Amino acid sequence: MSHTSHNESAPVTGEQIYEVFVQSNHQEAHQHVGSLLAPDDTMAMLLARENFLRRDKAVSLWVVPRSAFIVKDSGDGAFLKREFDRSYREVRGYADNAARWKAFKAKALTLEEVIEDVRTP
Amino acid sequence: MKDSTTAEIALERLPKEQREAWQTVLLILADDELAAGHRASEWLGLAPSVEEDIAFASIAQDELGHARFYYQWLARLENTDVDAFVFRRPSADWRNAVFLERVRGDFAEAMLRVWLYDEWDAIRLKALASCSFAPLAVGAKKMLCEEEYHLEHARAWMKRLASGGEARVRLTTALAHSFPALADLADFGSANFVLPELLGVDIHSLRDEWKKEVAERLEALRLVCPAWPEPQSGGRMGRHTEDMQELLSTMTEVSRWLPEVSW
Incomplete structure (x- = not known):
């Protein structure tokens, strides 16, 4: 925030964007639910309460000035780029195991396969 | 544990005179909340920002919820239903303050109205929270939890509107326009005399506490507190303005058109 005046008679100028996070119960993490414009922290909290908790219950509410976030996005050079093949890092193999077993067990053996099985010592 | 002011009383079994006094008080509380909530709800879609739009409407809904609580008690005592109170009463039977029925002005006036009323309501609720009618005392405590945030919201807006520019000019105009209409807000009509018995x-003293709070907060915002009007019972005795007719005709439009409509 730029210069703030303590003179009560000075016109209010700065509004800023706040991001709002709601924790709906103690077992859950805070979820981002939206953002709002507010002139100060107190009003941001009050507006968040009335805008996002009108019907739903919550155990915790966070409002964070958007300027407090340290951000990198896709416009910031190569930071978030994925150009080289990274498929070898993926764990699809494990996830596929169950399906593969199921398919294998469901498959009826052909006569040739039975003969092959018997011939094998 | 319980002293005489917190002992539970069964409203239905009270002597007629006392029961009627409680009914007067309940009706004043209910009608105030409904008129205030209805007028505030008219700002839906019109408030200066989308955030405030939702917030203002949400607070208006809280007030309607409080009105419903009081009407449910009245309905029980008079063996009728809540809708009878809201949709089927002529203006002269309503006991809300005239200040709360007034048609919508600008946003500064609306916020000033909400603030002046919320300051009064908080003082009134604190007294109710320790009254001898236990269900009302419990309800008042719950309402105070919500009113705390309504008050914080209204005070934050007062500070913001008073901070300068066009907002301050509009707020100053609203103050001059609103104060003469405050004569019957801090009043319980015919129940004024039995208030020490009911609320202790x-x-x-309630009225003075409210005026002191308002004057001090205006002074902190460097706003001139206009002259207070002589207290009158106006709306508390059913004497309303044309604005109340307008409020009722809008609010009851659907129920008059289809009396048996299910909401």
Whole structure:
């Protein structure tokens, strides 16, 4: 925030964007639910309460000035780029195991396969 | 544990005179909340920002919820239903303050109205929270939890509107326009005399507490507190303005058109 005046008679100028996070119960993490414009922290909290908790219950509410976030996005050079093949890092193999077993067990053996099985010592 | 002011009383079994006094008080509380909530709800879609739009409407809904609580008690005592109170009463039977029925002005006036009323309501609720009618005392405590945030919201807006520019000019105009209409807000009409019996406090001390709070907060915002009007019972005795007719005709439009409509 730029210069703030303590003179009560000075016109209010700065509004800023706040991001709002709601924790709906103690077992859950805070979820981002939206953002709002507010002139100060107190009003941001009050507006968040009335805008996002009108019907739903919550155990915790966070409002964070958007300027407090340290951000990198896709416009910031190569930071978030994925150009080289990274498929070898993926764990699809494990996830596929169950399906593969199921398919294998469901498959009826052909006569040739039975003969092959018997011939094998 | 319980002293005489917190002992539970069964409203239905009270002597007629006392029961009627409670009914007067309940009706004043209910009608105030409904008129205030209805007028505030008219700002839906019109408030200066989308955030405030939702917030203002959400607070208006809280007030309607409080009104419903009071009407449910009245309905029980009079063996009728809540809708009878809201949709089927002529203006002269309503006991809300005239100040709360007034048509919508600008946003500064609306916020000033909400603030002046919320300051009064908080003082009134604190007295109710220790009254002898236990269900009302419990309800008042719950309402105070919500009113705390309504008050914080209204005070934050007062500070913001008073901070300068066009907002301050509009707020100053709203103050001059609103104060003459405050004569019947801090009043319990015919129940004024029995208030010490019901709430353990008299109307003068409640009224003075409210005026002091308002004057001090205006001074902190460097706003001139206009002259207070002579207290009158106006709306508390059913004497309303044309604005109340307008409010009722809008609010009851659907129920008059289809009396048996299910909501």
